[in-house]
Amino acid sequence: MCPHCRAFITTSDRTCPYCNEAVAPAASRRSAGPILGGFIPHARFNTVIILIVNFGLYVATSIFSMNSGRGNAMNLDGYTLIDFGAMFTPAIQAGQWWRLVTAGFLHGGLMHILMNSWALFDLGAVVEEMYGSSRMLVIYFVSNALGFYVSSMLKVGPSMGASAALFGLIGCMIALGMRRRGAFGDSIRGMFTRWLIYGLLFSFLPGIDMAAHVGGLIGGFGVGYLAGEPRHEGSATEKLWRIASWFCILITVVCFLEMYLWFSRSAQ
Numbered sequence: 001m002c003p004h005c006r007a008f009i010t011t012s013d014r015t016c017p018y019c020n021e022a023v024a025p026a027a028s029r030r031s032a033g034p035i036l037g038g039f040i041p042h043a044r045f046n047t048v049i050i051l052i053v054n055f056g057l058y059v060a061t062s063i064f065s066m067n068s069g070r071g072n073a074m075n076l077d078g079y080t081l082i083d084f085g086a087m088f089t090p091a092i093q094a095g096q097w098w099r100l101v102t103a104g105f106l107h108g109g110l111m112h113i114l115m116n117s118w119a120l121f122d123l124g125a126v127v128e129e130m131y132g133s134s135r136m137l138v139i140y141f142v143s144n145a146l147g148f149y150v151s152s153m154l155k156v157g158p159s160m161g162a163s164a165a166l167f168g169l170i171g172c173m174i175a176l177g178m179r180r181r182g183a184f185g186d187s188i189r190g191m192f193t194r195w196l197i198y199g200l201l202f203s204f205l206p207g208i209d210m211a212a213h214v215g216g217l218i219g220g221f222g223v224g225y226l227a228g229e230p231r232h233e234g235s236a237t238e239k240l241w242r243i244a245s246w247f248c249i250l251i252t253v254v255c256f257l258e259m260y261l262w263f264s265r266s267a268q
Contacts, residue, residue, distance in 0.1 A: 046133050047124030050105075050140070051117055054162060057084065057105050058113050075109045078158050083266065085259040086158040087148045087212075096262065098255035100152070104144035106160035116162040123169040123195075130176060132230040134238070134245040139227070141248035143168020143219040150215030163199075164212040168220025170195050175224035 061084050062073040071077035082088050085102030092099050107113035128136040147164025151157070170192050177189025196217070203210040231237050 044125045044128035044133070044136075046128055046136055046140075047120065050124065050162075051120060054105055054107065054113060054117065054120075058107050060084070061106060073110060076107075081106055081108060081158050081160055083263055085256070086160040087151055088157040088159075089152045089155065092152050096258075098258040100145045100148045101141075101252055101255040102259050103148045103160045104162055104165050107162070108160060112161060116166065119166050120162055120169075123166055123173075127169045127172060130229065131172065131224070131227060132238075132241070134241040135223075135227045135230065137245040137248055138241065139168055139172045139220050139223045140165045141252065142223050143171070143216040146219035147212040147214075147216030150218075151209050151212040154211040155209070159209045159212060161209070161212075163209070164216035165220075167196075167199060167213045167216035168223075170199065171217040171220030171222075172224025172227075175221045176229070179225065179228060 061076055061080055064084070065071035065076045065080040066073065068077070068080060070079060078086075082091070084106055085099050086106055087099050087103040088096075107116065124136070124140075127139065131139065144162075144165040147167065148159065151159050151164070173192040174189055174196065177185045177187075177192065179185070180188065199213065200210075202208065203213050227241070
């Protein structure tokens with residue numbers, strides 16, 4: 001894909017046949033990383049890492065829930081989820097701000113994580129392709145945290161799941177469609193507006209955290225509209241986005257460390 005006009009080109013092109021932009025380095029840098037011998041050709045590194053973290057935490061919480069006798073792998077109990085960092089308004093008001101981040105990596109049951117993972121695999125790959133890895137991480141982090149912040153303002157909880165960040169990914173793609181003019185922008189905006197409608201309709205089901213979804217959508221749209229598309233590698237703008245992405249990773253690590261310390265103290 002040409003980094004300038006976003007037209008699809010071949011890997012052998014040295015300049016884009018549509019806009020005459022030099023594209024060979026960019027096309028090579030952002031080419032898809034095949035997994036399982038190309039069976040999953042569009043997977044992206046950040047998306048896969050997030051999925052691995054989510055499933056790792058799901059296994060840990062499932063084992064803990066079953067050992068406690070309060071739940072099982074299909075449906076985890078609320079006490080376990082709170083212990084591992086779910087959004088819980090009284091705890092957040094008591095100073096456990098880190099729950100706004102950790103809640104987005106937890107899931108309450110097998111169907112919950114499978115459905116979110118299916119959506120994340122597709123959405124994450126698209127956003128990472130269009131926005132680049134650094135912007136994708138910032139969008140995901142802000143959408144996740146803002147989504148659960150809005151949720152904490154409107155409900156008690158517990159609440160958890162990747163769906164707040166998923167709505168943020170939808171929001172940033174709608175923002176991209178609004179920034180881009182012509183048929184390409186119209187196509188993106190129409191496609192992801194339909195994703196949004198389906199997601200919002202699903203949010204009316206019992207037990208679904210609509211507030212987190214709306215908060216995530218706002219966060220993703222805002223960051224996506226501000227971010228725009230990647231520019232030339234090595235530019236000051238790209239360096240700033242890389243710094244911002246590493247800052248988001250650092251904050252996430254700190255949040256999980258805070259969760260671990262709190263969990264260790266509460267278990268004594």
